[in-house]
Amino acid sequence: MDLSVWLALLALFFAGGLTPGPAVMLVMSTSLRYNARIALIPAVGISAANLVWMTLAASGIATFAASLPVVLTGLKIAGLLFIAWLAWSMASTDPAQPRASAALAPLRTALFGRGVGLQLLNPNALVFFGLLLPSYFDAARPVIPQAAIIMGTVTMTEMLGLTVYAWAADTMNRRFQNPDFARWFNRFAAAAMLASALFAAFLTTAR
Structure with missing residues (x-):
């Protein structure tokens, strides 16, 4: 992979990792409910799912599936329903309850599964x-080394961005220990999560 291509890839996913979306909102919500360290569990799940997506992209399956309207529509509907459920869970959280301790957190596998x-x-x-x-893969070069570089780059940028948001939410929670603040933040995060998913679904339709 050429250095210029790698830098373009780095810029794309670094910006993507810092852009609020469903993944960011899930991590921030978990951090507000528990703490930043616990919020890294769904973050790892998100990164693990990215590896699946990158494997599909490297093999060409993702592009092939995206070119099939039925597959694309089915994936978008399933994704929007799942994200809507997560958004509802986030918005309906009772902020008057004491902040859950890490010891009382749901099973780590459940949080990891939500991220995935x-x-x-x-x-x-x-x-x-x-x-x-x-488009970042060079067909004239071996796929596996390129895929390894891309996986490492995307995982690094994704985890960096999600870690920043996890600690930011944890800091906000400690500074604004107010039920009204938590209630409105959860509602805003839920709306942002759903709006981001709807926009992406529209974008794929437009393309």
């Missing part, structure tokens, strides 16, 4: 990995 499920069904992921990422 969200990213596998996230229309934003379809845009990045199904429509944009394949």
Whole structure:
């Protein structure tokens, strides 16, 4: 992979990792409910799902699936329903309850599973990995080394961005220990999560 191509890839996913979307909102919500360290569990799940997406992109399956209207529509509907459920769960959280301790957090596998499920069904992921990422592969060069570089780059930028948001939410929670603040933040995060997914679904339709 040429250095210029790698730098373009780095810029794309670094910007994507810092752009609020369903994955960011899930991590921030988890951080507000528990703490930043616990919020990294769904972040790891999101990164694990990214590896699946990148494998599909490298093999050409993601682009092929994105070119089939029935598959594309089914994926978007399933993703929007899952994200709508997550958004509702976030918006309906009772902020008057004491902040849950890490010891009382749901099973780590459940939080990890939420991260995986969200990213596998996230229309934003379809845009990045199904429509944009394949163009960064050079057909004249071996696929496996390129895929390894891309996986490492995307995982690093994704985890960096999600970690920043996790700690930012944790800091906000400590500074604004107010039920009204938590209530409105959860509602805003839920709306932003759903709006981002709807926009991505529309974008793939427009393309």
